[in-house]
Each structure stands twice: as C-alpha cells, then as structure tokens.
Amino acid sequence: MEDVREVRIIGPRCTSQEALHAFVAKKLGFPDYYGGNLAALADCLSEMGVPTRITIAINDYEVEPGMQAYLLRFVQVCAREAFVNENITLVIEHP
Numbered sequence: 347m348e349d350v351r352e353v354r355i356i357g358p359r360c361t362s363q364e365a366l367h368a369f370v371a372k373k374l375g376f377p378d379y380y381g382g383n384l385a386a387l388a389d390c391l392s393e394m395g396v397p398t399r400i401t402i403a404i405n406d407y408e409v410e411p412g413m414q415a416y417l418l419r420f421v422q423v424c425a426r427e428a429f430v431n432e433n434i435t436l437v438i439e440h441p
Contacts, residue, residue, distance in 0.1 A: 351375060352401040357409040363416055374400060384423050391427040391434060402428075403437040 353373035360366045367382035376390045394400060402424050409417050421436070428436040 349398040350401075351398060352403070354403045354405055356405045357417070360409045360413045360417055362410075362413070366413075366417070366420065370402075384419055387420070388423050388427060391424070392431065394431075394433070399433050399435075401435045401437060403439055405439045 351374050353370050355366070355370070359369070364382060367380070367387070370376070370387070371380045371382070371390075374390070374394075380386055380390055391400070404417075404421060421438070424434070424436045428434040
C-alpha cells in the first residue's frame with residue numbers, strides 16, 4: 347500500500363526556521379532525530395522513497411522579513427530532492 351504524505355506551507359505561518367522545520371517534520375513524519383535544518387531536510391527527503399509519495403506545496407511567499415531568504419533556500423532544497431526523486435513533488439502555488 348502506498349504511503350502518501352503532504353505538507354502545505356503558507357508563508358505567513360513561517361515565523362522562524364525552527365517553526366518551519368517543526369511543522370514540516372510533523373506533517374511528513376520525520377524521525378525524532380531530525381536535525382531541523384536544511385541539511386537534515388535534504389537527508390530525510392532523500393531517504394524517503396517508494397512506497398512513500400510526498401507533496402510539498404508552498405502557498406505564499408509573503409513571510410516575515412527575516413525568513414524570506416531562508417524560505418528560498420528551503421524551496422531550493424526541496425526542488426533539488428524532487429528533481430532526483432520521482433516520489434517527491436514540489437508545488438509552488440500563487441495566491
């Protein structure tokens with residue numbers, strides 16, 4: 347049976363790096379040892395595969411001023427992992 351997981355990230359909810367990683371980890375079921383940073387995100391995403399299908403949807407880029415650059419790097423990590431893993435889909439939604 348296929349495992350399908352989805353996380354929908356809405357920009358205004360991205361108040362800090364810690365909050366973003368905690369939300370994503372919970373929604374995608376990352377292990378307790380998840381490091382809560384971009385390297386750990388890449389590691390966990392690269393380890394997920396068949397039968398797990400993941401959709402990461404970014405809904406809005408209007409984030410806290412201090413989070414703009416970080417969210418862009420977050421999206422870049424997700425895009426790279428989606429490029430190499432056909433079971434990961436990255437969706438950028440515009441309001």
